[in-house]
Amino acid sequence: MLEVKDLKYSYNKDYQALKGVSLKIERGQMVALLGKNGAGKSTLFLNLNGIYEPDEGKVFIDGEELKYDKKSLLKFRQKVGIVFQNPDDQIFAPTVEEDVAFGPLNLGLSMEEVQDRVEEALERVGMSGFEKKAPHHLSGGQKKRVAIAGILAMKPEIMVLDEPTAGLDPQGVTDLSKLLNELNEEGITIVISTHEVDLVPNYADKVFVLVDGLLIGEGTPKEIFAKPAILEKANLKVPIVTELFQELEKDGFDMENDYPLTIEEAKDKFLKLLNKN
């Protein structure tokens, strides 16, 4: 679905942000890209739909190589939608509906089709009724939803979100995770950059770890969180439930090398341990 081959990108001759990144994401997957601040996550994302043109390396979408002429860019940007970290950077129109309509209109669709898509996208993110509102009067979480609706309305195959949970309150985070899970079930491939390790095992099928412009790990959450060396290099930690079980192990409980990552798994493990003793 989405493949990146040996991607290198530098902002200037002294600073290379990406030093040869290769990764492959299958259709329908939900992928988390982990990495500390300044690891190159945002830079990588901007390379995925041709905002940045890499110094070396290639990007393939549906097996087709990303090209940088106007026509191909429009096609690929429809397929790969990026939701920016700060909604204020993305939402520019004076009303919510006009902003959501921006992408579809650029695709050259008929006005009727655009109206349908705007309605559908706003409904999808739970923002129906806000059509005529001015975006700068919305709360942070609402702005985020509008930003996502703006991308959804373009019907992308892949949705890339740059730290979507940053700055949201806990309820906002829960709602957003739910929304993203639903979108994923409807067939959209989702890529999320984050450092909120607690949430990652809940949704991610696959995890990539990016450090200083290089991928240093990839695998399922189970695999990645079982490798302390990788986590340390990336300034990451195991989820807080996992930490609890690691502590318990120090006190003599046998974990059989299986550490739960989510609350659900932790519950089962607890019950198992209780029954055993």
Added chain:
Amino acid sequence: MKFDMDYIAHNNNLTEANPYYKLFITIILLVVTLVLDNLYFDVFIFLVMSILILAVAKINYKSYLKFLSIPMAFLIITCLFLMFFFGKGEVIYETGIFGIVVRADSFHYAVYTFMRVLGCFPCLGFLALTTPIAKILHCLDTLKVPKILIEIALLMYNTIFIFLNEIDTMKKAQETRLGYHSYISSFKSLGALASTIFLRSLDKSETLQHSLDSRGYTGELPVYVPRKEK
């Protein structure tokens, strides 16, 4: 109380009134006031528009005064300059300082300029305070105003809010650390704020460009026509 013009424009008794009427009233009154150039008419328009804004649109008088205060300050400074430093006519008053005098024609200019602006400003205020920008721009678009002007206006309007927000946040950050405690530190803080805001706006504009490109921006902002409500 914070003065948020956009919020007022979205929340007053005339928000839903036909924007074309408001636009035409404003433009016609502006033209008439400028063409007539009559002191009494200026005052009359000032009173009529103020009543419209305060009584009909029901806009809080404090907000209205704030709205007037900034241009009024500029107006007064301008008119003082006009009065003391221009004109070639007969001297009607001597200040006795550096030979600065008020002349008949400069006095005339100053008074007329002052009154003209005083009359025109509430006209513009009427439009600005009662009509959300989206509606004004939409009107202008159907009236065949060049697209490029509307796009620039739209992006500027959007940027102003981001800009004001940034200034607000930075100013609070400075105030927290007593950045405006004395005159000297006020000057320093203001200088730092101005230079940082410039760099930040460059940064922001680049990010905005990326996000627009990301959604297939072709260099022209398309116009969305919402579905008619049933």
